[in-house]
Amino acid sequence: MKPVLKCDLLVIGTGPAASRVANRCAAEGWEVAIAEKREFGGTCALRGCNPKKVYVRAAELCDWIRRGEGTLIRTSSAHIDWPQLVAFKRSFTDGIPEQSEAGYRKKGMTTLHGAARFVSPREVQVGEQRVAAEKVLIASGARPATLDFPGSEHLVTSDEFMELDELPPRVLFVGGGYVSFEFAHVALRAGAQVAVVEQESRVLRPFAASLVERLAAHSRELGMTIHTGTPIESIEKTESGALRVQAEGAGGRETFDVDLVVHGAGRAPNLDGMDLAAGEVESTEAGVSVDEFMQSTSNPAVFAAGDCAASGAAPLTPTANAEGHAIARTLLEGIRCRPDYGPVPAAVFTVPALASVGLSREAAEEQKLDFTVEAGDMSDWSSMKKVSETCAAYEVLVDKPSGRILGAHLLGPEAAETINLFALAMKFGLTAKDVKSVLMAFPTFASDVRSMV
Template sequence: MSVQSFDLVVIGTGSAGKTVAEAAREAGKTVAIIDKQPFGGTCSQRGCDPKKVLVGAAEVIGRAAQLAGKGITAEPSIDWADLMAFKRTFTDPIPENTEQKFAGEGIVSFHGAATFADKTTIRVGDDELRAGHIVIATGARPRPLDIPGEELLVDSTGFLDLPALPAEIILVGGGYIAFEFAHIAARAGAAVTIIHSGKRPLEGFDADVVSFLVKAMEGIGIRILLNATVTAISGNDEKATVTYKQADSIQTVSANLVVHAAGRVADVAELALDKADIEAGKKGITVNKYLQSVSNPAVYACGDVADKGLPLTPLAGYEGNIVIENILNGNNRLFDGSPVPTTVFTVPPLASIGLTEEQAAEEGRDVIVTCQETSEWYSAKRINEPVSGFKTLVDRHTGQIVGAHLLGSGSDEVINLFALAMKHNLSASAIRDVLFAYPTHSSDINYMLPA
């Protein structure tokens, strides 16, 4: 076995790991980086970036359908094979480009699953790597369902690389992945069913605005089954039957493809964390305010694998910057839990930042709640968008915006204006004083906030 020593070993080549490794190397440290997957991370190859390419096609279909008979005379359709080929122009070059960039920077790359041998030693294949610091940035993987027939499920990676789109699709789960894939598949012509065990989908988002989105989804034929727990999957790769329990009744539904969209967990199963005295909980590796393992000070964790923050790519990069600063300069930079905007890229998109109304009530916040369905507003009517709406929460005493939840075209961009306002403590009245370009989605902000 080859034994090598480094100042830093990074496990994972996504946004968090790449940020740490490159900054450490720039500071003159010797750095090794490991990944069991193709280099470049989930977001750029198997997640948000390729998904957004597919969403772009779904948006075209949705917009054309809305304007049929209102100036648009022919509805387009998605050629799935062509769309996949276009997607691959983004994803295929990433592994080689990433490795070449690392090599040019003097970062030593290793392929394979990393396993801890002790607190400061990693084994990968026939190599043993020792380091003063180790950073875990392995991301997340699909949550095991522990049901019969689970092997028949296709995960998100498989869905984003389908050579052809099946006629019927079942999505198990009611979060981001289920809703985004449902819109892509439905707009591409598939019959889609979502099966979710909870009483409502997208449970981390505002219930009223989610209800607007559900209305839009049902309007294009997406079937959503709630309080339905999947108990088994049977069949084969061409036709599968999902058995689920709903209201004390056992029922079944069949489709050509069943997709795992029931959440993700920290990808730590192969790391042998116990050998390095690293604690982990349900959300991931347990870290302190410096993103350092609470039980092994030589180890830091950032991105989806850590138990702080939302599983979002910008947050992973931000956490990577915190980690490397603390490694290089001693623990002096804290994780900032400021609100982070997030978007469900449905058609139309659902975007959110800050507290929901339910969370504000739990915290005892005295807030002014403004909520409205906006399909009659000009910004929606001009594109004949059938469903849109918003909810904002403003602190009654300070005038600060504490939550914003938007549904409709442009919401994924407008939410960033709310993020800017909240980050810099701009009051609702200060936002209302801004003259926005009109007519734009941003100019609607003035009508979303109390006078």
């Protein structure tokens, strides 16, 4: 039996929050152990944000060519080569686990492989290694939510979707969130027949309803079928090897015969098997219960960050980074530090992209704020005409008393880039007049911001 490993800090997970805290503490001379039950590197680097953008970029290139055909260029052969795309993605991700683990070791950390399980408030079993730690950070991320219907074992995750050797001709996505829509747009541009099935009444619920409606209509024009108010009832494999999906829609039973069903119906905190009760760590369905300083509400030796923490923050890499930064300061500087989220921009990397920061119109109305809405269709703007984009719009909320921007919502090319200008303006309290007064490189998508406020 291995001797107990004693350390100042045990970090569970190797994503952005985990690495930020581990690196800061190790740099200050702490004895740090870092544990991972999958490959070192975390979801964002290996299975999420970064590799996903490789697939999205391929879809964008195909769409640019489609829009430019007959006006900007002449071509009829451009298409996604799926095996080549997957190989290109792997060129970015394959080396990360080894490089990541080596980086931790070079900084003096002990790296551990295996699932973490609490055995007491300050002791955790990782594989065959018992660890006694003064402080524990749980940053284990999220996993696909459990779906309970007959045949759910036939679902593939977004991880598995990105590792497909070949893309089958008919693909159905369960759920109408960002995971489904992003990969549905990729599959559509790769030539597949694509359906998105959502049990709620609308898709992409966190984003501005008016822009979501435009994006959904555009997606349908491209050939995607979208079904709302249609919960999945079962999946079965037919004699031909295809998958038959049964769902109950408003108009009665719906049947879909497809080749692949992808799980895009939400994610849950990745805390399975961790035996939090043994560690006196309280949790809910939203994750580890934490206070405003990301410290466990029941065990002061434990902190949690990222998608596995019930902080109320959006489950995004930037928010995980902010939480990791705050925890590191709390541990090292002898102060209790709250995460400084500020306005958090978010994007759906469809083609075109959908992006948002700040309050929606509905949220502003619920708060009974006095505000104006600047909104419109941008498809006839010069910037959009130059690239033959017909799906582009904006909605900006401005506080009447102060003139400050309350929220911004964009749909169109490079919306995910442009939204950061609004986040910057909101972070530092700039007014709509301030934004309008800034001289910007022209013509650019960013320069359109001056016409939105």
